[in-house]
Amino acid sequence: MELSELAWYLVVILLLLIFLVIEYARWNYGILEQLGIPVVRPSFIFGSDPQGYRKVQHLEDYRRFKEFGSFYGFYEGRTPQVHICDPELVKQILIRDYDSFSERKHFNLGNPIANEILDFQPEAKWKYMRAVMTPLFAPSRIRLMSEILQSITEEHVENLKTKFVSGSNKNSMKFEFRSYLGSLLTDVIGRCYLNITFNDRLEPNSHFLELLKELIREYSDYDIKHELVRSFPFLTWLHPIMPSKALSQFKSTLLNIITARKTSSTSPSTKKSNDLAQGLHDLLSKIDQHQPDIKSLGINENTAVALALEAFLATFDSVGNPLCFLAYFLAKNPQVQDKLIKEIDDVFGRISQDDQKMSSTENIFHEMKYLQACIQEMFRMIPPFFRLERECTKDWRNEERSLSIKKGMVVVIPVWPLNRHPDHYIKPDEFIPERFLNQENNNNNNKTNNPYAFATFGHGPKNCVGQKWSYEMSAIIMATFLKQFKFQLPNNEDSIKWKEGSSFILKFEPIALEIVRRGDVHNET
Numbered sequence: 001m002e003l004s005e006l007a008w009y010l011v012v013i014l015l016l017l018i019f020l021v022i023e024y025a026r027w028n029y030g031i032l033e034q035l036g037i038p039v040v041r042p043s044f045i046f047g048s049d050p051q052g053y054r055k056v057q058h059l060e061d062y063r064r065f066k067e068f069g070s071f072y073g074f075y076e077g078r079t080p081q082v083h084i085c086d087p088e089l090v091k092q093i094l095i096r097d098y099d100s101f102s103e104r105k106h107f108n109l110g111n112p113i114a115n116e117i118l119d120f121q122p123e124a125k126w127k128y129m130r131a132v133m134t135p136l137f138a139p140s141r142i143r144l145m146s147e148i149l150q151s152i153t154e155e156h157v158e159n160l161k162t163k164f165v166s167g168s169n170k171n172s173m174k175f176e177f178r179s180y181l182g183s184l185l186t187d188v189i190g191r192c193y194l195n196i197t198f199n200d201r202l203e204p205n206s207h208f209l210e211l212l213k214e215l216i217r218e219y220s221d222y223d224i225k226h227e228l229v230r231s232f233p234f235l236t237w238l239h240p241i242m243p244s245k246a247l248s249q250f251k252s253t254l255l256n257i258i259t260a261r262k263t264s265s266t267s268p269s270t271k272k273s274n275d276l277a278q279g280l281h282d283l284l285s286k287i288d289q290h291q292p293d294i295k296s297l298g299i300n301e302n303t304a305v306a307l308a309l310e311a312f313l314a315t316f317d318s319v320g321n322p323l324c325f326l327a328y329f330l331a332k333n334p335q336v337q338d339k340l341i342k343e344i345d346d347v348f349g350r351i352s353q354d355d356q357k358m359s360s361t362e363n364i365f366h367e368m369k370y371l372q373a374c375i376q377e378m379f380r381m382i383p384p385f386f387r388l389e390r391e392c393t394k395d396w397r398n399e400e401r402s403l404s405i406k407k408g409m410v411v412v413i414p415v416w417p418l419n420r421h422p423d424h425y426i427k428p429d430e431f432i433p434e435r436f437l438n439q440e441n442n443n444n445n446n447k448t449n450n451p452y453a454f455a456t457f458g459h460g461p462k463n464c465v466g467q468k469w470s471y472e473m474s475a476i477i478m479a480t481f482l483k484q485f486k487f488q489l490p491n492n493e494d495s496i497k498w499k500e501g502s503s504f505i506l507k508f509e510p511i512a513l514e515i516v517r518r519g520d521v522h523n524e525t
């Protein structure tokens with residue numbers, strides 16, 4: 001074969017390869033248009049948002065909602081998606097027609113532990129694991145954890161008070177609430193879920209805290225490789241979604257804790273506690289015994305580790321982040337903060353210290369109706385997971401809206417615009433806790449009370465297991481903090497800087513705040 005002939009062959013093969021790659025990336029283009037819904041026009045090969053890693057994605061969702069309305073088509077790389085922000089359709093997809101949308105999109109997260117995360121498991125395995133998780137957040141467990149949480153929060157608040165005494169400024173100081181919450185929530189994970197106290201817990205760089213930060217950082221720092229993987233999913237190995245080193249460190253730390261429990265639980269004096277560590281311990285024992293149902297579902301050690309991983313990250317990040325925004329909203333709206341503080345003082349004032357010990361922690365905080373409304377408004381405005389996803393498992397149609405979704409397509413519910421739907425909320429971009437007071441007969445601030453115009457925790461069988469506990473944590477942490485401190489904006493600086501690229505978790509730069517010490521009003525009662 002002559003050289004020129006070989007060169008021709010190579011050129012043809014190369015062109016053929018390029019053609020196949022392009023065909024592969026564009027394979028599904030046109031499918032959404034055929035359904036007759038408005039579509040965000042795709043680029044040549046990288047789907048509808050080829051520069052997505054450079055944009056703040058939840059704000060993009062809001063912009064598209066304003067441009068296209070309550071549903072529209074979108075190509076995430078090569079995957080056709082239907083984005084839906086209509087509360088009635090949300091209800092139908094997540095609850096009424098669950099059979100047609102029972103799965104989340106399956107994708108390779110590039111690591112054997114990450115691949116076991118509950119959310120992405122096939123239905124039968126998901127059901128089994130969900131049943132392991134649910135009792136760990138049952139009302140009786142939440143009651144117990146609330147008591148522990150209150151004492152943790154009081155301890156952290158006391159510790160913060162000492163910084164005022166030793167600091168140069170006695171009444172106010174710059175304050176990074178997120179890092180304060182980081183060590184508090186690490187303590188919650190230790191004491192409420194694992195029944196242990198981390199030795200270095202009050203140090204800013206505690207080992208476990210650093211590990212959680214590392215897991216979260218990688219989890220959400222997206223880059224251009226992420227876009228590439230969307231168009232060519234077989235390249236996931238190029239861009240694992242979570243860092244393998246931190247994951248294996250997490251696994252060994254967790255298994256050591258569980259093994260220590262195994263050893264101590266053999267002693268007859270040890271009382272069995274039904275916390276998360278116990279749930280994992282029981283599951284691991286069944287895995288060790290090779291129980292047939294566990295084996296057939298493919299449940300292994302990594303499945304148990306992934307369950308803890310999800311609970312820990314949700315506690316650390318999904319509870320911590322909205323609370324930072326609540327602090328910011330309170331600093332920005334001093335009249336709301338004053339009203340809230342008055343309620344907190346009234347309730348604590350009414351219940352004497354002895355009664356506070358007698359009365360369940362839960363009951364005390366449930367008396368704070370304005371606090372509940374502030375928290376509900378915080379979760380409406382700041383949904384830490386800003387997109388829900390379901391895969392269509394059976395062709396589906398809604399006649400009223402003339403909307404068809406085909407098997408294999410992904411439905412995305414963009415929570416940021418849904419929670420701000422102007423048909424349901426008056427002044428949707430403003431922080432107005434009153435909209436959630438006396439809901440039955442007060443529609444002054446909301447146009448409707450449709451529960452599906454709010455999806456921060458999802459809905460239906462696959463909703464968030466930790467929802468109720470997240471409300472409890474938020475209430476206890478905020479009220480205990482506001483008993484002693486107030487938030488304010490430093491020099492009226494007011495800026496939120498969102499991070500670009502994250503495609504389902506809200507990410508932002510630290511929010512500059514100050515705290516002011518309120519004095520020992522409660523200790524005098």
Ligand code: HEM
Nearest residue numbers: 119311314318319385456457458459462463464465466470
């Ligand atoms: C503010 C805090 C939290 C928010 C906003 C939140 C939000 C969510 C959302 C949106 C989902 C998906 C729901 C759906 O697809 O319909 C979810 C699922 C889940 N959440 Fe949370 N979460 C929070 C805290 C927690 C906590 C504290 C835990 C446990 C300790 C937890 C455990 C889970 C689990 C296990 C799932 C998977 C449920 C399943 O697939 O069956 N979450 N969460």
